[in-house]
Structures are given as C-alpha cells and as structure tokens.
Amino acid sequence: MRIFTLTFSCFILLILTGSAQSNPENPYVKLGQKALIDGNFKAAVTHLEKSLPAENNNANVMYMLGYSYYHSGDYQKAISSFSRVVSLKPGEVSAYYYRGKARNLLGTQMESKLSAFEKEKLLQAAIRDFTKAIELNNEDLKLYQNRAIAYRDYGILKSQKIPKFYNKGIAADAFESSINDFRHVLDANPSRKDIATEIKKAKVYMANLDN
Numbered sequence: 001m002r003i004f005t006l007t008f009s010c011f012i013l014l015i016l017t018g019s020a021q022s023n024p025e026n027p028y029v030k031l032g033q034k035a036l037i038d039g040n041f042k043a044a045v046t047h048l049e050k051s052l053p054a055e056n057n058n059a060n061v062m063y064m065l066g067y068s069y070y071h072s073g074d075y076q077k078a079i080s081s082f083s084r085v086v087s088l089k090p091g092e093v094s095a096y097y098y099r100g101k102a103r104n105l106l107g108t109q110m111e112s113k114l115s116a117f118e119k120e121k122l123l124q125a126a127i128r129d130f131t132k133a134i135e136l137n138n139e140d141l142k143l144y145q146n147r148a149i150a151y152r153d154y155g156i157l158k159s160q161k162i163p164k165f166y167n168k169g170i171a172a173d174a175f176e177s178s179i180n181d182f183r184h185v186l187d188a189n190p191s192r193k194d195i196a197t198e199i200k201k202a203k204v205y206m207a208n209l210d211n
Contacts, residue, residue, distance in 0.1 A: 100129030
C-alpha cells in the first residue's frame with residue numbers, strides 16, 4: 001500500500017471533503033475517493049470516470065481524476081483533466097503544477113513517438129504552467145525546482161542537432177533560466193546538494209553547446 005505524508009493526506013482530505021459536499025449522492029465519487037485515499041489510482045480512475053459527465057463541472061472531482069490519471073501514468077488524460085480544473089478554478093496552483101509535470105514527462109519520454117516539434121510544445125507549455133503557478137504562489141520552492149527541470153529539458157531538446165530544429169541560442173537561454181531557478185532554490189536552502197549538482201550539470205550542458 002502506498003504511504004502518504006501527513007501534508008499530502010491533509011491536502012487530499014480537503015479535496016475529498018469539498019467533493020463530498022458538492023455531490024454527496026454520487027456513488028462513483030465516493031468509491032473514487034476511497035480508492036484515492038487507499039492509493040489505488042487505477043481503481044480511482046475507473047470509479048471517477050463513471051461519475052462523468054455529471055461531475056464535469058465539479059473542480060474537486062476533476063482534480064481527483066487528474067491526480068489519479070497522473071499517478072497511473074496516463075499523462076495525456078491528466079493534462080486534459082487538470083486543464084478542466086483550471087478552467088473552473090483559475091487560481092488552483094496545484095493543478096498548474098501537476099499539469100506542468102505531466103507535460104514535462106510526456107515531452108521527455110524516450111519511447112515516445114512524438115516529433116521533436118511536438119515535444120517542444122509540451123515543454124514550452126510545462127514552463128508556462130510552472131510560471132503561472134509561481135505567479136500565484138511565489139514562495140513554493142518546488143515550483144521553481146520543477147520549472148528549472150523543464151527549462152533544462154527544453155535546453156537539451158533544442159540542443160539536438162536536428163535539421164530546422166536545433167537552435168543554440170534558445171538552448172543556451174533555456175539552460176541559463178534553469179540555472180537561475182535552481183539557484184533560487186539553493187539560495188533558500190544551501191544544504192540542497194542535489195540542487196548544487198543540477199546546477200553543475202546545467203553548466204556542462206551549456207558548455208557542450210560549443211562542441
């Protein structure tokens with residue numbers, strides 16, 4: 001069984017409480033809630049999908065569905081669900097965060113059949129999601145860290161020597177933006193050796209652009 005941290009459990013309980021209050025009679029929502037609490041995300045998807053289309057305008061249910069898709073590895077459907085959430089609740093920081101992570105993961109999957117241009121659009125969208133989340137909550141360091149990762153991945157993508165795609169200038173700017181975001185995190189917590197390592201890696205990627 002998946003073990004949740006106290007902070008995550010409290011957050012999920014708030015989401016579930018809001019969902020139950022909005023439509024306490026939908027049995028599929030209740031089943032989805034229980035599966036989500038148990039960490040059974042695939043079961044949560046099955047139940048919550050059955051609650052649609054009745055719950056299409058319920059931001060809490062759509063959030064639970066998006067979260068369950070994300071943790072089931074169905075990133076495209078997670079993106080669609082979180083897009084619905086932000087259309088209903090434009091100030092939902094965590095929806096931008098998870099949509100950004102889903103887009104970043106899709107844009108970097110090695111086995112993906114997506115073209116470099118399609119991956120570029122996903123990574124650019126991920127960066128926009130994290131930027132929007134930062135605008136809404138500029139004190140959350142994980143938003144900067146994940147935007148740094150998205151910038152780094154975008155830099156790596158644009159540094160590939162693909163005809164009509166490779167762009168050294170864009171790649172260098174992406175690596176620089178990545179380093180700036182990582183530094184923001186490191187300045188706030190100098191003990192983060194993992195972040196210091198990421199900065200060194202980004203500098204190496206940038207230096208290799210000249211090779």
